[in-house]
Amino acid sequence: MRSIKLALLNIKKNIKNEKELKSSFIISVVGMMLNNIAFLILWYYFGKTVGELNGWKPMDIFGLYGFSCTSFGIVASLFYGLFEIPNYISTGNFDKYLLTPKNILLKVSTSKISTSAFGDLLFGITCFIIFSVYSKISLIQLMLAIFLIIISSIVFYAFSLVCMSISFYLMDGYNVSQGLYGMFVSNSIYHGGAYTGVLRIVFTFVMPSLLLGAIPVEIIKNISLKSIIMIVLLAICWLIFSIGFFYKSLKKYESNNLYGFGG
Amino acid sequence: MNIIEVNNLSKDYKYKVKNKERGFLYNLFNEKEKVVKAVDNISFNVEAGETVAFIGPNGAGKSTTIKMLTGILYPTEGNIKICGCTPIKDRNKLAYNIGTVFGQRSQLLPNLPLTESMEMFGAMYDVNKSAIKNRIEDLSKLFGLEDFIQQPVRKLSLGQRMRAEIATSLIHSPKIIFLDEPTIGLDVVSKKSLRDLLLKINREENVTIFLTSHDTEDIQSICDRCIIINHGKIIIDTATNNLMSEYIKNKNIIITPNVEFNEFPELKEGMEYVQKDTNQINVSVDTEKIDIKDALRELIKTHDIDDINIINESLESIIRSIYEKN
Numbered sequence: 001m002r003s004i005k006l007a008l009l010n011i012k013k014n015i016k017n018e019k020e021l022k023s024s025f026i027i028s029v030v031g032m033m034l035n036n037i038a039f040l041i042l043w044y045y046f047g048k049t050v051g052e053l054n055g056w057k058p059m060d061i062f063g064l065y066g067f068s069c070t071s072f073g074i075v076a077s078l079f080y081g082l083f084e085i086p087n088y089i090s091t092g093n094f095d096k097y098l099l100t101p102k103n104i105l106l107k108v109s110t111s112k113i114s115t116s117a118f119g120d121l122l123f124g125i126t127c128f129i130i131f132s133v134y135s136k137i138s139l140i141q142l143m144l145a146i147f148l149i150i151i152s153s154i155v156f157y158a159f160s161l162v163c164m165s166i167s168f169y170l171m172d173g174y175n176v177s178q179g180l181y182g183m184f185v186s187n188s189i190y191h192g193g194a195y196t197g198v199l200r201i202v203f204t205f206v207m208p209s210l211l212l213g214a215i216p217v218e219i220i221k222n223i224s225l226k227s228i229i230m231i232v233l234l235a236i237c238w239l240i241f242s243i244g245f246f247y248k249s250l251k252k253y254e255s256n257n258l259y260g261f262g263g
Numbered sequence: 264m265n266i267i268e269v270n271n272l273s274k275d276y277k278y279k280v281k282n283k284e285r286g287f288l289y290n291l292f293n294e295k296e297k298v299v300k301a302v303d304n305i306s307f308n309v310e311a312g313e314t315v316a317f318i319g320p321n322g323a324g325k326s327t328t329i330k331m332l333t334g335i336l337y338p339t340e341g342n343i344k345i346c347g348c349t350p351i352k353d354r355n356k357l358a359y360n361i362g363t364v365f366g367q368r369s370q371l372l373p374n375l376p377l378t379e380s381m382e383m384f385g386a387m388y389d390v391n392k393s394a395i396k397n398r399i400e401d402l403s404k405l406f407g408l409e410d411f412i413q414q415p416v417r418k419l420s421l422g423q424r425m426r427a428e429i430a431t432s433l434i435h436s437p438k439i440i441f442l443d444e445p446t447i448g449l450d451v452v453s454k455k456s457l458r459d460l461l462l463k464i465n466r467e468e469n470v471t472i473f474l475t476s477h478d479t480e481d482i483q484s485i486c487d488r489c490i491i492i493n494h495g496k497i498i499i500d501t502a503t504n505n506l507m508s509e510y511i512k513n514k515n516i517i518i519t520p521n522v523e524f525n526e527f528p529e530l531k532e533g534m535e536y537v538q539k540d541t542n543q544i545n546v547s548v549d550t551e552k553i554d555i556k557d558a559l560r561e562l563i564k565t566h567d568i569d570d571i572n573i574i575n576e577s578l579e580s581i582i583r584s585i586y587e588k589n
Contacts, residue, residue, distance in 0.1 A: 002389065006386060014372075016379070017375050018374070095365075100388075101358040101387060101388060102355070251337065254336065255335050255336055
């Protein structure tokens with residue numbers, strides 16, 4: 001409980017810390033929203049040109065971006081320290097999280113926030129509103145969507161943690177982690193209709209990119225208890241696995257001397 | 264009472280070695296591991312309130328040792344007890360008893376006033392709000408932080424920042440403080456003020472100081488005891504004063520002439536010119552080879568002298584000669 005209280009305080013201080021640089025904060029947020037709009041337009045026109053693809057309509061792309069960007073925004077804006085793990089390892093800066101009390105993972109995760117991720121978050125929410133209005137979703141669907149955003153955020157956090165924890169094992173951990181993470185994120189914002197057969201199985205169970213956006217959109221469109229149970233169970237499994245993997249990997253940590261104690 | 268107990272501590276590092284005579288594919292599947300002993304079976308104890316310098320040349324193993332003492336690295340062999348805790352097992356408990364300062368790393372929030380970082384650290388160590396406030400006031404007075412405590416940390420000078428870092432690391436009143444190069448990059452005035460502050464917290468709060476530094480002035484002015492490590496082994500563990508008296512091998516005799524020196528006669532064994540100017544000569548005397556009185560007599564006999572100064576070897580050159588010897 002005290003660790004959670006500390007994590008909240010950490011997030012509060014980090015937001016305060018970033019807000020001090022107001023102009024850079026605003027530029028990051030607006031810049032990221034513009035960047036996302038470009039991608040959305042591209043996919044929307046792709047959808048319009050191709051038409052309906054495996055049950056996916058052009059407007060569903062808004063839903064996909066709504067779920068993916070919101071869950072990314074929540075995780076990266078509040079827990080950006082997670083994505084800094086490879087960097088902390090290579091510079092030896094991870095030491096300081098081992099030297100202070102409370103839960104290491106929570107401390108590391110909340111050690112930094114990403115201002116541009118607030119842009120993703122705002123963009124995601126906007127996309128989601130557009131999707132909800134055009135798709136005329138009911139109150140139950142809306143409640144379910146909010147629940148699914150939490151689930152996809154958990155999946156996002158968990159798989160990102162697995163990617164970043166790989167850095168504990170490899171000398172060139174930063175590039176491997178970033179490569180894997182990049183693949184995970186990219187596949188979460190591609191047209192949902194493109195994932196069928198083996199591809200769908202791989203990106204659902206092996207690399208859970210589809211749990212971030214595509215599957216939640218499909219659940220909202222056709223509510224199915226089986227799919228909801230599956231996504232919740234997968235999120236729980238990924239979370240448990242990722243935390244276990246992080247602590248197991250931590251034992252491999254060999255503090256780098258780059259900025260260390262000297263000799 | 265021992266606050267640090269280290270027994271038969273060792274740490275091995277493994278790295279892969281490639282066979283240069285074989286190709287890529289062979290090495291991909293047949294890499295051999297080489298083991299380096301970074302710390303080799305060391306033992307020492309530190310009593311509460313001691314001020315200890317843990318020094319050694321680069322690559323000696325001091326960094327690895329300190330990281331094992333603070334719970335960052337797992338030892339390969341041996342036992343460590345810090346305030347009764349085994350660092351790697353009781354990391355959380357240990358954290359409440361120790362403070363750490365990394366000379367080249369900051370733990371403060373750069374864009375916010377120092378008070379914000381101190382409050383956050385206080386909360387991390389479960390210090391209640393009113394106690395944090397009182398502690399900040401006390402530390403602020405002790406470290407002279409009043410003038411800049413409300414400034415954003417990134418706007419502080421390096422000297423101010425180091426004072427801020429140390430004050431923050433003391434927010435939870437730790438029993439031991441581990442300092443890594445605390446005076447690195449500071450000017451002479453800031454160095455002196457920081458050393459005085461460290462001595463003050465040692466005397467007033469009985470905080471044990473465990474310090475690593477390449478600056479001999481830090482060692483001489485702060486630490487009562489000196490542990491020198493090289494190639495992973497402790498080579499000397501003695502009081503800093505003993506280091507000065509026991510290991511001084513050289514003295515320097517500086518002489519100024521009545522009239523300018525034009526000749527520099529050959530010196531006896533154990534004596535060597537360090538400086539040969541017409542208005543000053545500096546002779547280094549190896550006291551193991553020649554008695555200082557004999558060296559002085561020799562110089563008086565061969566030179567027309569107006570003034571003489573005899574200077575002890577500096578701690579820096581004593582330490583350098585110890586490193587070189589080992």
